Amino acid sequence: MFENKDTTRTAISTLGEFGLIDHLTKHFKIEQKTTVLGIGDDAAILDFNTKKQVVVTTDLLVEGVHFDLSYMPLKHLGYKAVMVNLSDVYAMNASASQITISIAVSNRFPVEALEELYAGIQAAASTYKVDVIGGDTTSSNAGLVISITAIGQVDADKVTRRDTAKEGDLLVVSGDLGAAYLGLQVLERERQVFKVNPNAQPDLEQYTYLVERQLKPEARKDVIALLEELEVVPTSMIDISDGLSSEVLHICKQSKIGCNLYEDKIPLDPQVINTCEEFNMDSTTIALSGGEDYELLFTIKQEDFLKVKANPHLSVIGHMTKESEGVHLITRANTKIPLIARGWNALEEDD
């Protein structure tokens, strides 16, 4: 689906700013009833005409900080940039309806490269049925910068914030954790091998799941639909972008409660377990701190336990306690260690 064809190179300047926007967005279709006017005016016009609440989220992705184009194809990058934002909308228990896309790009990128990027954005918008309603395209004297704002809607009584978990609630996570981080490690290792021996043929077969989780993550729209079907309204929810421990701490801090998280309940894919052994890494540490999983972490009332219990997409991994009890990991050896945030930090000193 995502092959790269880099045959011709058209300088961005041949199109001009407005020409470039037209060129890159001409295939974008408006599908949402709530979109009155999309790209092409000072602002987009939306008509919710409903009692639903509107959620708005925004993310900024910077080349060399959030992505490395040496192993991230531009089409995948476009797709992932949309996922990162939709994931935040779903984390409010909302349905996503619109996005805006702004990019700053240096002249080293030909138009064809931006076409790849926008093809990925379009694939994501089309698959997740969101309208691209606006944006900005400008030049950059450094690398590529992508800024996306996503908009969604939710019934006021179903919106899930971070600060509303209660003592006694159960902690639940969708999918499995740690794979995206390991995928990055695998790609990084291949790049080092390639540097030493450019003829080396990478064999990624045993890492396909890991690499896919890194390069083409999917936001859990399906989990929002599943919760609706199960008739479960989480008492709080957050998406896992920085790592499980960081997100658990966010919920606890903002809800003013504690948590016991059980190491043996953390869902791991077999490829994560095997690759952690190969890389001599601790899989729990990877799951806690890896980040970029884009799974949903939420709390539910105890009475909803039976509704989620047997579901293969959901794992109960802990329960919420009094704030004074603190936030702990209960290890397999049944020791209790304080959870600390080691999430990936985009503002780390890097020099």
Next chain:
Amino acid sequence: MFENKDTTRTAISTLGEFGLIDHLTKHFKIEQKTTVLGIGDDAAILDFNTKKQVVVTTDLLVEGVHFDLSYMPLKHLGYKAVMVNLSDVYAMNASASQITISIAVSNRFPVEALEELYAGIQAAASTYKVDVIGGDTTSSNAGLVISITAIGQVDADKVTRRDTAKEGDLLVVSGDLGAAYLGLQVLERERQVFKVNPNAQPDLEQYTYLVERQLKPEARKDVIALLEELEVVPTSMIDISDGLSSEVLHICKQSKIGCNLYEDKIPLDPQVINTCEEFNMDSTTIALSGGEDYELLFTIKQEDFLKVKANPHLSVIGHMTKESEGVHLITRANTKIPLIARGWNALEEDD
């Protein structure tokens, strides 16, 4: 109001990503009834609960492309970045209610610099009564990047698009044109003087209006209120960011009509006229192509002429014609020359 005090330097890394966001946004107050939840969750929550339509616009500002920190104080930059976006909301005849702010910033900026930037953002938000409801803060390996999304509301029957002007309508502009561009020329000249002679004391007294229009532009919220008061609903509207000629052409192209624009009707401030003489520049060219005026350009029905005629904030500068008649400037010498877009282009080849 906007003095700069650069006494201490705190490295961004001492605060961390979440600490930095908290630190920079702790003084932001929520004032809009429609803002249910602002900063601090996966997404902000808005509740319009109204029949109004919602408008959304976004802009990306890149250091070295859209601003130069050698003559743009950070506080002014923050203020201007908000104005650029609010201007787009007002250009829809909407009232602005919320903004999100994302920044990418390199480690060369101390926390105090970002505090200045956010102080300007806060001043703008507070003056224009918009809530800052979210954003993203990340590192950049190059300069400063600011991405803002603004949200507003408007009655469905009052929204002003670009593509709805009609033949026979009158073309109206608010305020005066060309000053912001000349302000930039004045600042640029002072910088060159300073390079040669660092002891030179700039005397900007005769350019105060020009410099203020460049460094601290105001979005025309007052013009939207004025139109409401005058009971004028424009048939189309756009804000002047790239220059008058570029914006007239946008309206004409999107509305599929022509236009006669009268040179002698273009509103110019005396400082613009005097400084154009001093710089040996043609004031009409500056007004047509200068950009960054953030005035509103709109079309009205002929029957509304008397309502705007005597208003000191509004100038009727032309009228709309058949598409086949083209888009022309009628000069003072009564010659007719085709209008072409020479607006400032953020995507020009700059190497």
